[in-house]
Amino acid sequence: MNYWILSIEAIMNTFSIIESKSDIRFKMSLDSTSERGNILDEQSINAGDKILVFIDKPVGEIRYMLEVTGVDHTHLVLHKSYETGYGLTMRKMQQVDEETYNLLESNNHRQLHQISEASFNTLFSHMFEDFSNRYEVKTEQPVIHETKEDYVAPEKNPQDEHLPHNWIVFGAPGTGKSYQIDQQRKTYFGSNYERVTFHPNFSYGQFVGAYKPRPMKEDKSKITYDLVAGPLLRTVTKAMNHPERNYVLIIEEINRANTAAVFGDIFQLLDRNEDGKSEYNIVASEEVKEYIESQTDADLVNYEIHLPSNLYIWATMNTSDQGVFPLDSAFKRRFDFEFISINASEEKIGDIDITIKGIGTMKWNHFRRTLNDYLLQHVRNIKEDKLIGPFFIKKTDLEASDKHFQKVFQNKLLMYLAEDILKTDKTKLFKYPSFSQIVTAYIEDEENVFSDAFTEALAEQE
Template sequence: MAKISKQATADGQIVDDYDPSHPTMQQREDVLRDGFSARGWAITNMASDEQKKLTVMEVACGNRSYKLNVFVFPNLAYASRHVEEKRIQLSRDYAEHKREFELPNTGPERCLLLGMYIRDGKTVVSAWDASAYRDHKQPSSCYVRVPALADAMRNGFGQSIDGKDRLVCCFQPDLLAYYLENMRDLHDRVLVDQNLIKKSLDGEPQEIATSKEGQPTDTLGAPPNPIAAELPRNRILYGAPGTGKSHKLDVEVGTYFGADDLNERVTFHPDYTYGQFVGAYRPVPIYREGTVPLLAADRVTDAGKFEPLIDYAFAPGPFLRLLVRALKNPEHNFVLIIEELNRANAPAVFGEVFQLLDRDNGGNGKFPVVMPTEACDYLRSHGLPVSVRLPANLYLWATMNSADQGVMPLDAAFKRRWTFEYVALNASEDVTASWMVHLNFLGGSVPWNVFRAAINDHLRKRDIPEDRLLGPFFMREEELTNAQSFKNKLLLYLRDDVVRHNPEALFRGSSLSYGALADAYDRGEQIFAEGMQFGAVDKAI
């Protein structure tokens, strides 16, 4: 007699209802055929044996081909052990499928042990590691948890742990090819942990967070990297040019995220887009072997016999790459460094990712976001749900100048999701205490910090904003003794960026164009305004 138990709906909810009808052999074949075809795989030589619940088929994509022995059991249904559990039953003698169950699943012939759950017109495939059932008793049951089925209904992929600590995978049929090529790893590594269940000693199920047989889900193989609790996750360093914002981040990144796998860096610019930041389809060359030699574009150089064709492949951006890494390695902390945040239209670059920036007190994103289809496919390919929140172990650190030419304003809604950290003008001047700058008109060198202070104090008196003043690292030490660098970098910045509309606020001379000032400097003439003192001159340098 049918009993009411927990069921997974097409939208990923869990309700009380009767088990859905079992699929026929024809329906099971259709699921296999449609699932592989959806990802561009060709299916040939499909034949089924209803008595053995076995479908033998060959699948191929590009240069990859497999012979599959697919045991598809239609009886995925309520297991009396628990209302949130389903099972299939291996009722035939083990000797009948011994050869298939003992295939290594690393070669061109493989064995899949599957169950199918079809409800509200939507199908989820459950997959067990057949090798884990070697020499099974008759009958023997394979269990899966309903929350994992619901995950797969909602997000495309789910996992659960059975009573013997074995990982069970659940997924929508279009991930059959992904499962086929990664099945060993998927049965050995926790990728989706919110609904993992195992059996406790007293027989009652209990949730576990992130482990299989006591092993962490982390896949990097390196020790975890703890980070100071006071450091914010969404963080923007701002201040005048040359104050050492990037240097400060570099020091902290080296301290907390030193391994290459733990950090990525990107620089925003006016043409930077959402597709570059998150990901987009891009043309990629593929090659077809021809029968005659080809010539390169110059019509002379031999290009061999491989004819280039253009295909399109999804290229993940730095945000999506690091998000996947963080979700799959919860024991490690990761940071994405964004230089010059406001040189691009930042809210447009972030797109719907903007919503992820809201975090709770634990650092996790408050709201889930579903990205575009191609990004969802990329997440599925890594066994991750398509509805994602920003994990607490992913840090976003950025730098910006607020008054440079070409920067774009940040709206209030975007800004309030970040912690702003002001880098004071002279915060790191002790690093440059020994630096000297050569001045033609003095015939020698003066301390760089003394020169900066004279320029900055003079400009402050003319109400020039602090974010246009000179920070300690505005020039590199080797540039300070180079007359060309002095003119082409420092003098040009002061003339055209700081006092563009009133050059007499800083300079003297009959003509205050940049060209006239550069010529006067070359002649050794004093070009700065009267009354400015640059300290003692060292003639020896």
């Protein structure tokens, strides 16, 4: 038996979207030169060999363990044995196996390297140990908003008012997207919800479920690996157990992750009929089937699962954020979208005054509205979702001491304007061409850092 480590690009989701204990045919070009370290031929790799999968930067972690079940010319038939949501980091790898660390640092992605059995065992054990050290490993499944003391019943039934089962609220930063969804959640779902925030490294295993380490009940010093349900699977089983209740899964920043990879085959279930049940079923993996049957009274004879009509999926989206993933049209068609306008709910902070160094005191809404109008006129092709919403700076920060507000103003608003909106030409709004000059002038000299044209616009519209 030989041991290997495979380096893949971070955007590659092949191993994330398939369930553990599943097989996949993986193609690699037959470039087996020793300089590239890409070894793939029938003499050197065989069925039974084991492969660790390293996800290249920016993830930079070992997250999968695969077993070779067959070799067919340029194809490997691989069996996915384990996946962990948070794997062995490069920093930890450098500490425990510097040779493999250097190997990965010096080669490009999608390379297959042979490693020793000792290296494999070290990396594999630390792959789960690193997860356990960073995140407390619990012996029980998390219980979500279900204790009698904490339970809050909903006030209304979302089905009576025909609320969308799949709903995305989007708009500019600070328009209150999360607040609106949370207010609706309190009214229609009470405590029957779970909230998750997507990020670029978020995976199918984290969303649906993945094998993760757990201490054995008989001996806490030993680790076993079980399927740990993600927020989607947990919410589905709760909805199945309580058909008389409605449940909502709230996804914050849905487009900060690769939704196609995170949802995987669950995407098919997003098509809903008039009652809100999935139009089409999908075939669950063995471990998902076993989990659902262990948590509910369901008997998945044909391994088929669906989203029940009492399960809602609501999300927020900010299209102006850097590094976001675009949602494809097929995904968008399965959601209802609601746009929150740039001035929505501004009356809630209409009486709040702010002081801007070098200019004076004025209403926050006056400053914000004038700023947005000015940006629309002077910044080419700026989109509305790049503008400043009423709650871009929190109400509590606006009402806080002047010292606290000034810190938030310079570190949040000025930085956003200079580094996100005006990357190439800051002088369209400011007197200075660099952010460091802007901050220095504002903090140390307490002078007006905004251009004369914008300052005049503030005075004219007041």
